[in-house]
Amino acid sequence: MRHNRIMQCVLLLCSLLLLVGCGTRWDIHTETTEDTLTPMDDNLIVVGVSQIGSESVWRTANTSSIQNVFTKENGYFLIFDNARQKQENQIKAIRSFISQQVDYIVFSPITEDGWDTVLMEAKEAGIPVILFDRQVKVSDRSLYTTWVGSNFEEEGRRAGLWLAEYLEQTGRSGEDIQIVVLQGTEGSTSVIGRTEGFDSVAALHDNWKILEQADAEYTTAKGKEVMKDMLGRYEQIDVVVSQNDDMTFGAMEALKEAGVSTGVDGDVILLSFDAVKSALKLVEDGQINVDIECNPNQGESIEKVIRDMEAGEEIESEYYVSEQIFTPENVSDYLPDRTY
Ligand code: AHR
Numbered sequence: 452m453r454h455n456r457i458m459q460c461v462l463l464l465c466s467l468l469l470l471v472g473c474g475t476r477w478d479i480h481t482e483t484t485e486d487t488l489t490p491m492d493d494n495l496i497v498v499g500v501s502q503i504g505s506e507s508v509w510r511t512a513n514t515s516s517i518q519n520v521f522t523k524e525n526g527y528f529l530i531f532d533n534a535r536q537k538q539e540n541q542i543k544a545i546r547s548f549i550s551q552q553v554d555y556i557v558f559s560p561i562t563e564d565g566w567d568t569v570l571m572e573a574k575e576a577g578i579p580v581i582l583f584d585r586q587v588k589v590s591d592r593s594l595y596t597t598w599v600g601s602n603f604e605e606e607g608r609r610a611g612l613w614l615a616e617y618l619e620q621t622g623r624s625g626e627d628i629q630i631v632v633l634q635g636t637e638g639s640t641s642v643i644g645r646t647e648g649f650d651s652v653a654a655l656h657d658n659w660k661i662l663e664q665a666d667a668e669y670t671t672a673k674g675k676e677v678m679k680d681m682l683g684r685y686e687q688i689d690v691v692v693s694q695n696d697d698m699t700f701g702a703m704e705a706l707k708e709a710g711v712s713t714g715v716d717g718d719v720i721l722l723s724f725d726a727v728k729s730a731l732k733l734v735e736d737g738q739i740n741v742d743i744e745c746n747p748n749q750g751e752s753i754e755k756v757i758r759d760m761e762a763g764e765e766i767e768s769e770y771y772v773s774e775q776i777f778t779p780e781n782v783s784d785y786l787p788d789r790t791y
Contacts, residue, residue, distance in 0.1 A: 495528040496757065499548030501558035503584075504536040506636075506669045507697040508727040509747050512791035513584060516750035517557070525754070536636075538562060542569045549576045555757055559584040562638035570594035581756055583749050585640035596760070599752045599770045603641045606743045607648020609776050610692060610722050613741050615652060617720065630661045630690040631681050633698045635669035641745070645694050645724060662688070667698045674701025682709045690720045696730035699723040699739065714738040715779060726777050728789040734782045742782075746772040747791065 498521050502514050514531075521529040530553065534540035538561050548556050549572055556578050560566060566587040573580050574594055582598040589595070618624045632649070635642045646664060653659045662685055667677040674697065681688065682705060691706075691713070693699040699721065706713055713721040715737035723730055726744040733739045752770050759766060777785065 494526070495523065496526055496555070496761065497528045497530065497551075497553040498555045498557055498757070499530045499532070499544070499551070499553040501532050501534055501541045501544040501548075501556070503534055503541070503559050503561045505533060506536060507695055507725070508729065508791065509695060509697075509725045509745060512727070513559075513747035513749060515791070516748045517583075517753065518750075520750040520754040527754075534561065536561065538565055545569050545573060549573055549578060552576075553578060555760075556580045557583060557753055560587050560640075561585070561636060563588040563640055563643070564638060567591070567594070579760065581753055583753055597756055597766050597768055597770065599749050599756065600772065601641070601745050601774060602771050603644025603745075604648040605644075606724060606745060606774065607645035607650070608652055609648070610645070610724070610741070610743050611649045611652025613743075613776060613778075614690065614720070614722065615656065617740065624658075626658060626689075628656075628659050628689045629685065629687050630659055630692060631685065631688055632661065632664040633667040633674055633677055633691065633693040633702060634664055635667070635694045635698070637666050642694060649692060667693075667701070669695050669697060671697045671701040671704075674698030675705045676701070678702035678705035679709070682706070682711070688719055690722065692722045694724050695745075696723050696725040696727050696742070699730060703733075703738070714740055727791055728786070731777055731782050731786050731789060734777050734779060735786060737779050740778070742777045744774040744776060746774045748772065 500517055503510065505511055505514070518529065518531065521527040530548065530551065532544035534544060541558060541561060545556055545558065546569065556573055560582065563586060567589050570580060570589060571594060580595040582595055584600045586598055587595065618628065634646065653661060663681060665677050665681070667673040674693065678701065691702055693702050703713060706719060711718050713719045721739050722741050723739050724743045724745055726742040730739060730742050734742050749772055752772065756766060756770070
């Protein structure tokens with residue numbers, strides 16, 4: 452009796468392994484919006500999404516915007532994978548999408564380098580790849596179809612231009628201005644673009660001294676740690692440029708603990724990026740001087756690309772989402788409608 456039961460289990464396991472091995476389209480992985488081991492409806496478009504992780508409030512909003520459009524009601528079967536900040540997990544996820552023969556691979560690359568091989572595998576399997584948020588540096592542009600995301604360089608430039616104008620308005624344009632920058636994930640498109648954009652404006656101002664640009668990984672904990680360390684090393688900091696809101700929250704904690712105030716009436720001018728609701732409240736409060744928006748709502752544009760591809764329409768090589776900046780002067784008009 453016991454022997455029979457064991458045999459039944461072994462047989463069941465073997466058939467499951469066979470099905471997976473034969474490339475049958477089953478959803479077999481752990482982090483998905485669907486039940487595991489669910490046979491797919493052949494009429495649905497199967498989309499494999501590899502997200503970087505959940506390091507920030509922005510990222511959570513970005514994930515929701517994608518999960519909200521790739522639904523069964525809209526005609527999709529979504530296989531979602533959270534790479535937990537590791538490129539090797541993203542590569543593993545993409546390989547699993549290829550072996551499951553998805554119709555489209557959609558992913559946000561954590562850094563720009565290191566994608567040629569896996570994207571070549573997707574190309575050889577005939578699966579179109581759509582990038583969102585960040586970009587890749589590859590030797591062959593035909594390895595992906597298009598990209599949807601933000602103009603990061605423009606965001607950085609906006610921060611620089613805002614600072615120049617603010618210093619002018621507050622009568623400080625002739626002073627020496629000591630600046631520190633908290634950067635996000637090293638090698639990511641958002642860091643590269645924001646840094647280049649801000650630096651291009653800083654280069655026009657001899658009196659702006661960038662003391663340091665340090666990696667704080669886009670997280671609150673690291674933002675606090677790096678800010679604390681900087682406060683211990685620099686006597687005078689006039690401006691903190693924090694490349695996302697989560698690092699800003701951490702930096703504010705460190706500054707507060709050191710008895711340093713921020714914002715409109717504060718000791719330090721504070722510039723942030725992303726513009727999530729909790730940060731916009733601090734802009735309204737006057738504790739953050741300016742928040743440069745990075746728009747996480749990219750799901751609809753990505754879905755539209757796929758719809759167009761299904762209809763055989765021409766696809767552009769890149770799609771930018773719209774963004775703006777928030778200051779205490781305009782933020783109250785936008786806060787009530789902010790959903791993230
Ligand atoms: O690439 C976009 C950045 O990644 C956002 O600014 C940040 O919050 C996120 O984690």
